[in-house]
Amino acid sequence: MFPPHRSPEPSGLGAGLAWGGLQESARRVMYGTPVGDGNRSALSPFLSDQNAERVALALCRMRGAALKVGQLLSIQDESLVPPPVLAALDIVRQGADVMPRKQLNSVLDAELGQGWSSRLRSFDYEPLAAASIGQVHRAVLKDGSDVVMKIQYPGVADSIESDIENVRRLLTYTNLIPKGLFLDRAIKVAKQELARECDYFLEASNQKRYKELLSDSEGYYVPRVTDELSSKKVLTSEFVPGVPIDKVAVLSQETRNYVGCKLLELTIKELFVFRFMQTDPNWSNFLYDDSERQFNLIDFGAAREFPKKFVDDYLRMVVACANRDRAGVLEMSRRLGFLTGEEPEVMLDAHVEAAFIVGVPFATPGGHDFRANNITHSVSNLGATMLKYRLTPPPDEVYSLHRKLSGAFLACIKIGAVVPCREMLFKVYEQYDFSDDHLEVLSNTG
Secondary structure, X not given: OOOOOOOOOHHHHHHHHHHHHHHHHHHHHHHOOOOOOHHHHHHOHHHOHHHHXXXXXXXXXXXXXXXXXXXXXXXXXXXXXXXHHHHHHHHHHHOOOOOOHHHHHHHHHHHHOOOHHHHEEEXXXXXXXXXXXXXXXXXXXXXXXXXXXXXEOOOOHHHHHHHHHHHHHHHHHOOOOOHHHOHHHHHHHHHHHHHHHOOHHHHXXXXXXXXXXXXXXXXXXXXXXOHHHOOOOEEEEEOOOOEEHHXXXXXXXXXXXXXXXXXXXXXXXXXXXXXXXXXOOOHHHEEEEOOOOEEEEOOOOOEEEOOHHHHHHHHHHHHHHHOOOHHHHHHHHHHHOOOOOOOOHHHHHHHHHHHHHHOHHHXXXXXEEOOOOOHHHHHHOOHHHHHHHXXXXXXXHHHHHHHHHHHHHHHXXXXXXXXXXXHXXXXXXXXXXXXXXXXXXOOOOO
């Protein structure tokens, strides 16, 4: 049977970590800090390899919650998330429990009624994919249509609160997360996001909305939802072909450029035109069908809206980054909530420099070569300064938004795309209807 969803017992785990930490502290007193441990060992005695393994095992038992919290921490700067946490999350991503047939049938009976199989010509009990909160199976409808059925693991939705709270306690107790990453804010956002992602009725609604929004956009396709075989914990959709976006790296440069352009075009349109974005950048959610030269888009559980005022100021911020406009970056950063206005000059300098680096793809006309200009390493070098002097967590909207933006950039780096980013951004900017035009802090956009 798929194991009943149960969080690790904090007291038992805590005792094990405490003993491991005591051993590690004693070892350092006797023998000194091992050469090569660097900052990892300086942070906390809890970061011994033995304790890292304990943490990994605990996080594996809280898969969805652990991945969500790790994701929200790493979008601030993955280089600042301790290696043991990243390693543990990597193990969690690779591992996936699979429901046996009897339990799978039980879930489907409860959600769709005992006659659910009579509405299908066939159902494949071998999962097509297994993820943190559910697994996906192929099936064929009576009319011969190929579909996929996403089925949620039992107990996941009911345990969100306790699982995420246990992740928070674990990371706090072990002193694994630096104060400047504002763990409590990430925890709050994680609870909200996971609750939404466990509601397949909401995901079905998001998927239909996307299909309508992209109906006139060439190069994108959103599969149909099969309502009669969907519920709060089961979502049935039209099967669509394609390869995950990272596999495009083996195709021609022309194709890679096209895919990069379509990905950035979609990302810009989602935020600045629709103000409604699918924020999970998992490469498998963007299936490229080379025969049709189109993206087949799937998985809309992490879709969300963005307020008009936030989008107005964020667009001004991006353009300020692209134009290396320090005053514009600082003003928009305060308005958006990235800065309080009380930060020391060293923090402001690091913040502006990081903003300019992120703006590099949009800084000059013509194609930006993502592989030749990997901006992620440059930003990471500023992380320690911002971590030390940061006074406030990012705005709630930014956790999901930056996850998607960084994912889009990383995908373009992975496939080696050359994309005219500046032209794409300013095409939208020049047509944008700002709701409060009385404040314009941007420099010349020419």
